[in-house]
Structures are given as C-alpha cells and as structure tokens.
Amino acid sequence: MADKLILELVTPYKMVLSDTVDEVIAPGVIGELGILPGHTPLLTTLNVGELTYKKGTEIFHVAVNWGYLEVEENKVSVLVETAEPADDIDLNRAEAALGRAEQALKTLSSEQKDFTIMKAALDRALVRIQVAQKKAVK
C-alpha cells in the first residue's frame, strides 16, 4: 500500500496545487475530516474553511471557499471556487473585508437575500484571517 497521498487542488481559474502529501485535513460539510493514505473512496462537499495538509514535518494551510473533495485510491482531488495559500493572503485586506461584512450585517435582517451573501463574505474573511495568522506563527 502506498503511504502517500496525491493531493490536487483545483479552482476554475487554475490548478493551484498538485503534490504528494502525508495527510489532508479538510472542512467537510458535516465537520472536519482528516484523510490519511489508504482512505476509503469518499465524496463530500466542503464548507468555507481551512484546508490543511502535511508534507513531512511541514504543515501548510489553505483557505478554501466551498466545493468538493473526492478520495479515490490515495488520490485526493479538491475542487473549490477559490483557494488561497496562507502565504498569498493579504491580512489587511481580509480584515477590511471582515469589517465591511460586519457593518453590512448589522443593517440587514436574516430574511433578506443580501444577508446570506454577506454572511458568506463574513465567513470567508474570518477563514482568511485565521489562515493568515497561522502563517505568522509558523
């Protein structure tokens, strides 16, 4: 049995990542899930969240915006709308986006259509900040 996973991270714009890794932790729709080599075939939807993968001793974080994850014979394909590696995130911009989303949410009630949009923006900003801060600690 192979003891490595092939991770492919794809967005509509480009293939973000294609690498051999040891472990993947993804934000599944019903909770975080960790994938190790030898996992059963799996297909799941992903939430807005943080995808983490380990390669040797190094740990990488990527902010993803919801999509799908497929595991098939040690191959993990992740299809997401956006994927931002921690190094690419502009913390100031993310914080500004968070502020905007918070402001907008105060004025909206939960029935309005914009509410869900702004809520999603808020989630994205939060995840981005979270991921970016991890980079700083590393």
Add this chain to the structure above:
Amino acid sequence: MPSLKDIKKRISSVKNTQQITKAMKMVAAAKLRRAQDAAVQARPYAEKLSSVLGNLASREGTEGHDLLVQREKRRALLIVLTADRGLCGGFNANVSKGAERFVRENPEGFSDIDLMIVGRKGNDYLKRREGLSIAKVYENITGSINYSTASLLGQEVVDLYNEEKYDGVFVIYNAFQSAMTQIVTTEQILPIKPSIPTEESAGDAKIDYIYEPSRGGVLELILPKFIEVQIFSSLLESVASEHGARMSAMDSASRNAKDMIGKLTLQYNRARQAAITKELMEIISGSESIK
C-alpha cells in the same frame, strides 16, 4: 486620371489605416495569449467535475433529479455568446447566423425557442431578424471574464429551468480551435447529459463511495455547479476565439493595406513620370519651333 496630389493623399490615408490595424493586431495577440492561458487553466477543473459527475450519475441513475431528466419538450433557451466589439472577421456573424439557423431548423424538436444573448454584436444582428424572440441581453460582460459572472448566469439559467419556464437550455459559441479557426458549436447544457464512464474505465472504480452528507445531497449541489462551469468554459473559449478572430482579421487587413500602398505608389510614380515626359515634350517642341 487622378492628380499626383490625390494619389499622395490616398497613400497617406491607407498608411494611417494600416497603422491602426497593425496596432489592433498586436493588442489582440496579447489578449489572445491571456485568454488562451485562462481557458487552458480552467480545463482541469471542468474535467474533474465532469468525471466526478459521470461517476456519480452512473451509480445513482438519473431518476429523481430535475436537472438530469428530459421533460416534455416545450420551450427551450438558447444562449448565444458573441462579442461586444466588431472588427473581428466573421466571428459575430457566424455565431449569430448559427443561432438563427438553430431556431429555424429546430433540430431538437422544441415547440418554441427563446434567445439569451451575451454581447452587443449578437444583439445588433439578431434583434433585426424576424420571428426571433429575445428573452434577455447581456452586454459588456465579456471584457473581463471571471467565475462569478458565469456563476450568476448559471444560477439564472438553473432557476429558469426549475421554474419550468424552459425545458432545455443550449449554448452556442465559437469554440477555440486555433488563432485562425473558430468552430461554431452548439451544446446542450440542460438537462445535463453526464458523460457516463465506459465499462472498461469504470471497472476498477466500481467501489462504493462514502458520501457526505448523502448521495442525493452531493448530486444536488454538484449539478448546478456543473452548469456554471460549462458556461464559464464556453465564455472563456468564446473570448479566446474573439481575440483570435480579431487578430487574423487585422492581420489580413494590414496585408491588404500593404498591397494597396504598393499599387498606389506604382500609380504615383507612373503619373509623375508621365508629367515629366509631358514637360520635356513641351520644351523640345517649343525649342523646335523657334529654329
């Protein structure tokens, strides 16, 4: 016979035009490269999604999902992807004519076909034709294609389909073959026809998946996404084709201008020579008569 001055004027005006067409060609070439890159980079995502969907559909069967089932064929929607700007050879005309033909010949046997037009040029042409019903027009969105544009379009189409306003959705666009050739292509995007993997390739992948949250739930979410991706990739192809078409149109325009300048210069030199000869003749015959 035009005078020397007239010809000179002509030459300089053709030269000006040539400069413009040359510049446009260069711009189109640069934009083509970018559009082509975008189209190529978008491909893995579309392929992945299509294979995931194919796998899923082959296990799940198509029943019970509105987006997969062919309803009674009443109304169809045809999305026509054109450009906002002209000067790109037959690009807009080809796809507009293709759309018109699709409506008139109606190969899929719908009782009614509406058009949804993307791009100003397509609208300019199709609104003047008789017997076509245009449901919606989008202009100025092909300048910068991003995924959210496609996703908005996709959602709208899915909504219309779910409301049973339309029972089929097609897209017609210029598929990018090379900078020189674009092929007008019609694709059915709704109901979705998943590419079911063949027995051979599916043989070892027949292991049952774990689905989270559930099989139906995953399929439910993946289907609209698939539409968005299809629209996104046809938009990208269309934009790449547009720049390719413009580049080759401008290239041949520049070449024509060069030929024309050559001809005009020849004419100019002939006229100049004729004038000189005439003057010489006059001088000679003048001096002859004094003798």
